[in-house]
Amino acid sequence: MCGIVAYVGEREAAPVIIKGLKRLEYRGYDSAGIALAKNGELNVYKKQGKVADLENFAAGEDLGGNIGIGHTRWATHGEPNDVNAHPHTDSTSSLAMIHNGIIENYDSLKKDLLGKGHIFKSETDSEVFLHFIEDIRNREGCSLVEAVRLALSKVVGAYAIVLMDKDNPGQLIAARKGSPLVIGVGENEFFLASDATPIVEYTNEVVYLNDQEIAVINDGELNIRNIEDIPLTPYIQTLDMELEAIEKGGFEHFMLKEIFEQPKSIADCMRGRLKAETGHLVLGGIREYAHKLDKAERIIIVACGTSWHAGLVAEYIFEDWCRIPVEVEYASEFRYRNPIINEGDIVIAISQSGETADTLAAIELAKSKGAIIFGVCNVVGSSIARLTHEGAYTHAGPEIGVASTKAFTAQLTVLGMMALKLGLRRGTLKESKFHELLVELESIPAKVEKALKSDSLIKKISEKFKDSKNFLYLGRGYNFPVALEGALKLKEISYIHAEGYPAAEMKHGPIALIDEEMPVVFIATQDSSYEKIVSNIQEVKARKGKVIAIVTEGDEIIPQMADYTIEVPATTEELMPLVSVIPLQLLSYHIAVMRDCNVDQPRNLAKSVTVE
Structure with a gap:
């Protein structure tokens, strides 16, 4: 969740x-800091707030040096303030360290170190971690690299x-377990970061550090060893990322850019994998274990x-296309409830x-029980990509906005292709239906493009509801999860309380909330539940609720009932979430902007949640 950047070289x-x-x-x-080494001195500057606050704080200070480490902190142990910000230093201010993750046994380590006379400036587990390394080096009389290795074998956590x-100004030592770290390899220089976005401007050659590996950069050389002190050969990969992909490209916010990128990102998911004209559908990452999926x-x-x-x-x-029972679990709950996992489960x-x-954590538990794990993720070289047996990248490109938009539609596209292929292989999808769905899926980017043309209308609707205190989102069948996603987007970036519900469940509680002040968003496209959701809209209107309805293009019934309607192009019921979610993303975006919220960096949230 925090961010790491480090550099050593000639710049x-x-x-x-x-x-x-x-x-x-x-x-x-919630805070940022930087440490730089120069002429045997270690200069550390830390500040609560944004990176801009750090820049202002350090303006006029000595920022020289060809080696340094920087950090953005998302508070876990200790409140956000200048002292708890990283980098942290050891007792003699000779060592500086930045840390992402959580050290679970920090309390027992701290008590032991306090007994040895260590004095701590912060409330963080990270400072304890560094003092533990310092203590080992002093006690064992070993090198700093060896002290790091020994410390890593004792700490519990991520x-x-x-x-x-400061006494070795050509050396950086890095390690990871459960939190990402990538090393950019340049000419006589190295860049380290939590992901590739700070690196791509300088080099496209990177090494993704694996769990329990230690990287030592010293005098222009990179060496990697594992926690057992066995040397490893660095595996250099080429980044598939362009600098333009992490710029706003003329849009006011990254979120808006990413909403409007969805026609392209969905098409990119299918590129090289799906060609409806010839009935071609191949997922190259799912081959070796495909027979397990079949059975x-x-x-x-x-x-x-x-x-x-x-x-x-x-x-x-x-379940529709493959006739396989499916359970959907919150990963955060899965590992703690002793789930029943059988060998061969997917x-x-x-x-x-x-x-x-x-x-x-859920993957590790499932693997230990003999399950076959398929990963669906966006970031090449990420931990899930390496831990799973097989899987598929979404190829959606970098998503910078904290609130996911194009990630959702990209994931649905990949999952839909997986289900199509499996349904055909299992014989639960007739070949004619398979081809029909391929054609329809291939047409989705154009339909999303058309749905985006409602942006100006949605902006006008947003003006009407920007001061609302609560929202209710309702959908049925395939559009019920879309209702949940719409409510989540509004909560995340506008800080308005919103709930998503199955429309049929409205009568079992949420209907009590409806009055003339309550906006109710219906995802009411024409599908097998259409007549039922029309009845639900009537129930809301009878209680003077304000109805915003997402409807299929050409609908003549719901526009007569709803206060506001937003049309989306027609598609099959199974693929409609790819289209019906678009207006909900735009609605959340415009309301958040009108409320003067930080759209791309909403409060208390992080893009990549790498701690429990």
């Missing part, structure tokens, strides 16, 4: 690190760390947040970042 480190921290602002944070020593008696989907909503839609799709793990801590 001035501070500008590289500050720019990199700004690239990581989308991850969410970490990505980078250390520097599956149960599918379990684990995910969090927006990805969980995509999983709910996938539950309907897999688990599909969904995550935009591929680093979601709860989802990774």
Whole structure:
């Protein structure tokens, strides 16, 4: 959740690190800091607030040096303030360290270190971690690298760390377990970061550090070893990312840019995989274990947040097309309730970042029980991509806005292709139906493009409801998860309380909330539940609720009943969530902007939730 940036090379480190921290602002944070080594001195600057606050605070200070580490913190242990911000230093202010993650046994370590005379400035587990490394180095009389290795074998929890020593100004030491860390390899220089966005401007060659690996950069050389001290050969990969992809490209916010990118991102998901004209559908990442999927008696989907909503839609799709029972689980609950997992069960793990801590924990539990794990994620080289048996990338491109938009539709596209292929292989989808659905799926980007043309209308509707205190979102069947997703988007970025419900459940409680002040958003496209949802709209209107209805283009019934209607192009019931979610994303966006909310970085939220 926090952001790490570090540099060593021939450039001035501070500008590289500050720019990199700004690239990581989308991850969410409440303070920032930087440490630089120069002429045997260690200069540390830390400030609560944004990276801009850190820049202002450090203006006029000595920011020289060719080696440094920087950090954006999302508070876990200790409130957000200057002291708790990273980097932290050891007792002699010789070492500086940045840390993402949580050290679960920090309390017992701290008590032991206090007994040895250590004095702590902050309330953080990270400072305890660094003092523990310092204590080992002093006690064992070993090198800093060896002290890090020994410390890592004793700490419990998750970490990505980078250390520097003012007495060794050419060396950076990094390690990870459960929190991402990528190393950019340049010419006589190295860049370290939580993801590739701060690196892509300088090099496209990277090394993704694996769990329980330690990287040592010293005098222009990169060496990697594992926690057992066994040397490893760095595996250098080429980044498939362009600098333009992480810029706003003329849009006011990243979120708006990413909403409007969806015709392209959905098409990119299908590119090279689907060609309706010839009946071609291939998922290259799902081959070796495809026969296991064919014989599956149960599918379990684990995910969090927006990805969980995509999983709910996938539950309907897999059961309809493949006739396999599907369970959709919150990854955060899955590992704690002693779930029944049988050998040969299929688990599909969904995550935009591929680093979601709860989802990774669910994967590890399911693997230990003999399940086959398929991953659906966006970030190449991420932890989920490496931990799963097989899977598919969404190829949606970087998503910078904290509130997921194009990730949702990209995940649905991949899951839909998986279900189509499986339904055909299992014989539960007739070939004629398979081809019909391929044609329709291939047409979705154009239909999303058309749905986006309602933007100006949605902006006018948003003006009417920007001051509302509560919203209710209702849908049936495939559109019920869309109602949940619409409510989540509004909560995340506008801070308006919103609930998503199955429309039929409205009478079992939420109807008590409806009055002339309550906006009710119906996802009411023409499908098998259409007549039922018309009745639900009448029930809301009878209680003077304000109805905003998402309807299929050409609908003549609901527009006569609703206060506001937004049309979307027609598609099959199974694929409608790819289209019906678009107006809900735009509605949330415009309301948030009108309420002067920080759309791309909503309060208290982080893009990649890498701690429990």
